[in-house]
Amino acid sequence: MRTKIKIENLSKTFKAKKKSLEVLKNLNIELYENQFVSLIGPSGCGKSTILRILAGLEKDFSGDITVNGESIKASSFQFGYMPQKDLLMPWRTVYKNIILPLEINGTQDRKLEVENLIKEFGLQGFENFYPGEISGGMKQRAGILRTFLMDSDIMLLDEPFGALDAITRIKMQEWLLKVLIEHKKTVLFITHDIEEAVFLSDRVYVLSDRPAHVIKTLDIGFPRPRNREMLSSREFLEYKDILLKALL
Amino acid sequence: MKRFRNIGNPLYSSIAVVVFIIIWEIFTRARDIKEYILPAPSAILNEFITSGDLLLHHSMVTITETVLGFILGLVFAILLSLLMSSFKLFRSIFYPFMILSQTVPIIVIAPLITVWFGIGLIPKLIVCVLVVFFPIALNLTEGLSSYDKDLEELLMCMNASKLQIFMKLKLPSALVHFFSGLKIAAAYAVMGAIMSEWTGAESGLGIFLTRSMKSFRTAAMFADIAIISIFSILLFLLISLIEKKFIKWNVKG
Numbered sequence: 001m002r003t004k005i006k007i008e009n010l011s012k013t014f015k016a017k018k019k020s021l022e023v024l025k026n027l028n029i030e031l032y033e034n035q036f037v038s039l040i041g042p043s044g045c046g047k048s049t050i051l052r053i054l055a056g057l058e059k060d061f062s063g064d065i066t067v068n069g070e071s072i073k074a075s076s077f078q079f080g081y082m083p084q085k086d087l088l089m090p091w092r093t094v095y096k097n098i099i100l101p102l103e104i105n106g107t108q109d110r111k112l113e114v115e116n117l118i119k120e121f122g123l124q125g126f127e128n129f130y131p132g133e134i135s136g137g138m139k140q141r142a143g144i145l146r147t148f149l150m151d152s153d154i155m156l157l158d159e160p161f162g163a164l165d166a167i168t169r170i171k172m173q174e175w176l177l178k179v180l181i182e183h184k185k186t187v188l189f190i191t192h193d194i195e196e197a198v199f200l201s202d203r204v205y206v207l208s209d210r211p212a213h214v215i216k217t218l219d220i221g222f223p224r225p226r227n228r229e230m231l232s233s234r235e236f237l238e239y240k241d242i243l244l245k246a247l248l
Numbered sequence: 249m250k251r252f253r254n255i256g257n258p259l260y261s262s263i264a265v266v267v268f269i270i271i272w273e274i275f276t277r278a279r280d281i282k283e284y285i286l287p288a289p290s291a292i293l294n295e296f297i298t299s300g301d302l303l304l305h306h307s308m309v310t311i312t313e314t315v316l317g318f319i320l321g322l323v324f325a326i327l328l329s330l331l332m333s334s335f336k337l338f339r340s341i342f343y344p345f346m347i348l349s350q351t352v353p354i355i356v357i358a359p360l361i362t363v364w365f366g367i368g369l370i371p372k373l374i375v376c377v378l379v380v381f382f383p384i385a386l387n388l389t390e391g392l393s394s395y396d397k398d399l400e401e402l403l404m405c406m407n408a409s410k411l412q413i414f415m416k417l418k419l420p421s422a423l424v425h426f427f428s429g430l431k432i433a434a435a436y437a438v439m440g441a442i443m444s445e446w447t448g449a450e451s452g453l454g455i456f457l458t459r460s461m462k463s464f465r466t467a468a469m470f471a472d473i474a475i476i477s478i479f480s481i482l483l484f485l486l487i488s489l490i491e492k493k494f495i496k497w498n499v500k501g
């Protein structure tokens with residue numbers, strides 16, 4: 001399997017006027033092609049910071065990060081990055097929000113493809129609604145579809161389901177797995193929900209409190225495609241237990 | 249109807265106005281109040297008919313001053329705000345002056361402008377521009393910097409250019425502020441034109457008002473005031489209507 005992302009000895013300290021805050025310390029993470037990898041860790045430990053560094057929003061860090069074998073400092077690799085807030089533009093309709101990346105790249109001739117994706121994402125009929133008029137689950141889907149259209153084979157998703165209720169959340173998880181496998185994406189996923197991490201991932205990294213480093217790496221052996229029944233299997237509970245112990 | 253949500257339900261307020269006018273009419277007749285103190289609504293209506301041509305003439309003058317002044321002030325304010333939000337240096341030089349300029353009441357500047365520019369259209373426009381420009385520029389500048397910084401970052405991740413970030417993020421984020429500036433400015437523009445007429449003019453609703461006052465034609469004053477009010481309201485409604493066209497998403501608040 002080909003290595004997609006390799007993060008070695010990543011450290012990051014935020015420096016404000018007088019105070020400085022060490023957020024990441026010697027963090028090592030690896031993602032293979034088409035793998036779904038989750039990061040879980042205590043709130044405020046630096047999970048979002050890792051994605052922001054990858055997305056190129058934090059330039060000042062130490063350590064080596066390579067994407068497809070190239071250092072990200074040298075290349076300008078474009079990830080499909082979805083920040084923690086849903087960040088839809090309230091003045092754009094759902095459709096206009098989704099095609100934002102296409103507008104920016106100047107590619108507009110993909111109407112048919114976008115229409116199909118809208119169907120696949122369950123957003124048909126809502127194209128002309130404004131974000132203020134659709135449900136939280138819909139918003140997340142729109143946000144993920146917009147991330148899709150950033151046209152990257154690597155997706156960085158920062159707690160996309162964090163604000164959803166339990167039922168919507170499970171539906172969205174199953175749906176996400178289906179979509180991602182069909183589209184052959186490599187995913188780095190942040191969550192603080194242990195079940196979600198086990199259900200979705202091929203591998204879970206457990207991060208420590210700040211300054212974050214990896215305290216546990218767990219490969220999840222469930223075959224794909226996965227279904228909801230696995231949630232109550234004995235293996236599933238064992239995985240959950242291991243992660244819970246690592247976190248506490 | 250949502251179209252008028254900013255000014256409440258128009259039906260109820262219309263009924264209230266009608267009731268008020270009827271009570272007014274009865275009151276002035278019953279108490280036999282002198283017309284130069286408080287003319288009855290019927291007397292005011294009569295004034296509209298007898299002095300119709302005159303009122304129309306003066307109205308056109310003031311409306312022209314106001315509309316032209318408003319547009320000029322608007323253009324000027326937009327230019328300045330764009331400069332201020334594009335160039336930090338420009339902003340730090342001019343922003344304090346902009347705020348400071350508002351500490352001098354325009355009413356004390358207006359006579360000076362009349363001294364310099366005479367009693368024609370030009371001094372009216374200058375006063376209008378001065379009063380209109382500030383609320384628009386302030387709101388627009390404020391609006392242009394009120395965008396969501398996280399959205400800006402997201403756009404940067406999509407490799408958006410500076411211009412794209414401006415067009416797709418900063419400008420739309422500024423619209424709500426911008427329109428509230430416009431509405432304030434519209435009211436100021438009318439006031440500016442009339443104030444400027446008082447410091448020297450041959451015609452206009454402001455002039456007609458003071459002339460009527462001097463000859464104790466109170467009914468004519470009321471007619472004049474009514475026109476000014478209606479004009480202000482129409483200007484406000486026009487801006488609200490345009491706002492509705494631009495800001496569709498804000499319906500839900």
Ligand SMILES: Nc1ncnc2c1ncn2[C@@H]1O[C@H](COP(=O)(O)OP(=O)(O)OP(=O)(O)O)[C@@H](O)[C@H]1O
Nearest residue numbers: 014021023042043044045046047048049050084192
């Ligand atoms: N620009 C910044 N300057 C200073 N400190 C920052 C900055 N960004 C984040 N931090 C701090 O770094 C720490 C890690 O932040 P981060 O957002 O990565 O945490 P997180 O693990 O994603 O948290 P959560 O689970 O709540 O989303 C926090 O304590 C935060 O206050």
Ligand SMILES: [Mg+2]
Nearest residue numbers: 047048049084
């Ligand atoms: Mg976070």
